[in-house]
Amino acid sequence: MSASAAMTNRKKTSLWAMLIIVLAILVLPLTGYLYVSVTDQPTAVEQTNPRADTWRQVREGNKGYSAVTGQETNVLIQGAGQNWRQLRNGPIATYGAWLLSGVLVILAAFYLLRGEVKLNHPRTGRTVERWTLNERRLHWTTATLFILLAITGLSLLYGRYALIPLLGYPGFSAYATAAKWIHNVLGPVFMVALFIILIKWFKQNLFTKVDIQWFKDFGGMIGDKHPSAGKFNGGEKLWFWTLASAGVALCFSGLVLDFPNFGQERFVIIVAHLIHILTAMLLMAFSLGHIYIGTIGTEGALEGMTTGHVDVAWAEQHHDLWLKELEQQEQNPKH
């Protein structure tokens, strides 16, 4: 197999994997409905009455006619809202809080046990460029937007319990008004930034054999191995593909919520909301790991994204194949 054929194959596999993940993200939240509709059946419908059909229609949210115009004014009862309420206030809020605090606890424990992953060789004083100025701008813009969106989003889910006792009702209301506005306005901006990232770094994030070994060695986080990696290591690629799947689903579901002017029905909005909240939880949990490894978790990692340059010793330890590539390029610059 030629190199380019292998490349297209890899591309195909990655694309398929991404599609499947996106599909799963879209479909899985719906299983909640199965659970709720099984456990929350309304009292049995009396079948003998000739009017039973009319009433069943009414209960099932079939559409009638109403002289009052407006969104879904012709629907008498909409059942999805109760399911949404139960899922959002119940398992999602509960497990979401557990997930995020669990990740924080694990990271703290990991830091206490393992400590910072140090450089194995002293700094050489020579540096190589890892991220250009524009790449760094792109990263920090997206990161800032992500954090703002995460904080404002979490405020809408947990603020009622966590912030009202602190700020009082009017205080929290004022804050929530701002949070809602910020979230709605910055969301689409984040989407643009994310898509630039996904397009820009797509090729370099296709998984290769090297990454399998990287994962087997836990990326050098646990144990003393130093698995090989190109410009992006296995972990960074996993983060990339999480963003490319869950992140994309997050963005599109966000658009459904952000623009009610298109009159999308409540059921669509509710499903979008569930997708939005689940993917957001996943990304927030992952981002905590990303932030940890990029800052206090690894000596010398942050400077790559702040100054743009990393020490050769760091590059050799964490991204050996990438360093080799750079050296080769230096020796025989392309034409």
Add this chain to the structure above:
Amino acid sequence: MARMKFLCDAERCIECNACVTACKNEHEVPWGINRRRVVTIDDGIPGEKSISVACMHCTDAPCQAVCPVDCFYTTADGVVLHDKDICIGCGYCFYACPFGAPQYPQEGAFGARGKMDKCTFCAGGPEEDNSAAEVEKYGRNRLAEGKLPLCAEMCSTKALIAGDGDIVADLFRSRVVRRGGRPDNWGWATAYKD
């Protein structure tokens, strides 16, 4: 204390929309918003049924449960009211409400929502009863004057009944006993658990 409920007798409702109009006029409801609406099932087909629906003032109200700023409260009469000064217009109560009761004035581009408006069972809001501020935000407070909701009061066929849930239920039951058939107190299974 009475537990206030609405009941619409589908055998009587003739879809005249007087309740909708009465409500709009009594409370000076803003343009584009209707706190009550009449829905006809099988419109134009023999056996069509109409039901007038607004906020049902649910037990353990879904709107109240999902509101991120917790601006709803249930009065001693079982009426579900909200505080417009606190509401942020997020739309969540509309998603959760089984009856599609919450309505929003459009405020700003892309369908951005203003503060939520819904049926108050003619009981106003948190402000002082029938103060200018209360009337301005929520409409008249008839309950405070010892009157029942206007929509039901002026229903031409007395299809729509409002008031103490027990009395409403008795009234309806006696009607059904006289005319035969089955008591379909529409929406009650969804709205009320007390």
